[in-house]
Amino acid sequence: MECEEIGKKDGNRDNVKRTYTNGEVTIVWEARKCTRSGICVKDNRDVFKPKERPWVKPLNSTTDKIIETVKKCPSGALTYFLVNKGT
Numbered sequence: 001m002e003c004e005e006i007g008k009k010d011g012n013r014d015n016v017k018r019t020y021t022n023g024e025v026t027i028v029w030e031a032r033k034c035t036r037s038g039i040c041v042k043d044n045r046d047v048f049k050p051k052e053r054p055w056v057k058p059l060n061s062t063t064d065k066i067i068e069t070v071k072k073c074p075s076g077a078l079t080y081f082l083v084n085k086g087t
């Protein structure tokens, strides 16, 4: 399954926590929680690309769509926060 690629190249996968932002929303991914269900990939293939590094590409989608996809993550590995632009 393509999602087995997620986290593969990270030395200590269990402790990996990464953030990816498009300037409006920041996606947080915690490797140890990820069950590699592939739901994020199926829901938004433009952003979640397990065979690429970095595997999350937030500039490829709208903020609303990213949030929608993150909320579908069944394990809680994906979370998000809105970027405070200080306005």
Ligand code: SF4
Residues within 6 Å of the ligand: 003, 006, 029, 033, 034, 035, 036, 037, 038, 039, 040, 041, 072, 073, 074, 075, 076, 077, 078
């Ligand atoms: S939906 Fe969540 S648990 Fe499934 S592959 Fe994506 S990050 Fe991992």
